[in-house]
Amino acid sequence: MSKEGIKSEIIDLLKSGKIKSFVGYEKGTNPFFLRPLITSSVEEVKKADFSVLCVSNLVRYVIDDFKIALPRGKTRDSRPIAVVVKGCDSRAVNVLLQEHIIKRSDVFLIGMPCNGVIDPKAAESLWYERNKTHDPTKIRISNEGMFEIADGKEEIKLADFDEIESEKCKVCMHNNPVIYDELVWDKVDDKKVTRGERYKKVDDYEKLDPEKKWLFWSDEFSKCIRCYGCKNICPLCYCEECTLAKDKEKAVLPNEKIWKTSWIDKEVNFSNNVAYHMNRAMHLAGRCVDCGECERACPVDIPLRLLYTKVEKDIYERYGYESGMDSEVKPVLATFDINDKEEFIEG
């Protein structure tokens, strides 16, 4: 398949009514980022684009579709949504299938094998440093690097791909989608990242003294403004009512003067921030697919991926389980083995 081939196939599917809408990427005003394209019109699908700028995880929009409240008497359109998925995104779909949140017939997956996407923030800051024309329309980014189009057709290389590549993609172990209906282009070779390389950063942090660790994390967590960006962008945070962002409810009975407990208060202070992030890490244990969206959405740059990779490492080393690889197996924390390691249990 090619880019044009896949587009004409989507158009055919839309015309015949086999899919209800298409979620993909299109070129927007930001040259470092392809914005999400959500449409059911044939004309708009022609604008779709596939490249190294396909940063966002579109599986979130599939979940959002389920959350729309419908008028009384109307039923949800049960036709599938066509959605573009990279390797990491396809694993998120697998987790949702595993947890029976969506059915396989709800999505038509257009797999996009990728050799890594760029980090828009890094690319933008490098461009500011190195560009000469000061014209953001004259940028071309491909998997060879970032180029500036000078006079005529001459191109000046501004950065290598390694410099602008997203951190999560440097340690990605699944470059090809694990579940798909169609592929945009042929499968690519896996990068052959080893587990040691993947967990190197976590290992380095684990070696620090407890005081240093606490100093580092308390610095990071005290920055948090609790915007819930990480929760709102996460493809796996699908709960209708999030326990981490719940107001205290007044008791229903009028003579009861107590407030119903909320396990994590919404009030922004350091203690609640740490509790929020610990709870979120626990909720993502054995589920996080490391799509890196939380870290990209974070306005204060908390290294959330480091926290979730630590949990992922623990799960892998203790239970040999990797999230999102198979939609048929049970989630790791929803099952057990009588011979699980219990060296942490004392007495």
Next chain:
Amino acid sequence: MNVITNVEEKATEKVWEPKIIAFLCNWCSYAGADLAGVSRIQYPPTVRVIRVMCTGRMNPSFVIKAFQNGADGVLVAGCHPGDCHYIQGNLYARRRYSILAGLIEFLGIERERFMMSWVSASEGGKFAKVVTELTDRVKKLGPQNQLRRP
């Protein structure tokens, strides 16, 4: 007047004693703690027991909430694997708390403050031992101020 102020002064001079929240499972550990009391086994009065029906019922946020509300140590105790009243509740809990223990350590929160143990209904002595050990550890560390709410 003097007498009252003297009493108040004495109350404030009291040495610091740790507060330990113990989540005990209804069928084994709670009965174990009961046995410790009935058998008149001495254990520190620092422990505040919360009875839960099973360790599998415990959400990891209970532990975090306890620390937030000023607990100096948290103990989670349940039936030995294979003895659970609900067949498998403690086995789910074991997986859950293995991850939480790793997370606590990774964030640099004093790991010694959190303890998980298996205490059966016949192990009154073991319950006393576990509580004594946790109290000693927490006493060495002093009051918990990392997660405490202002």
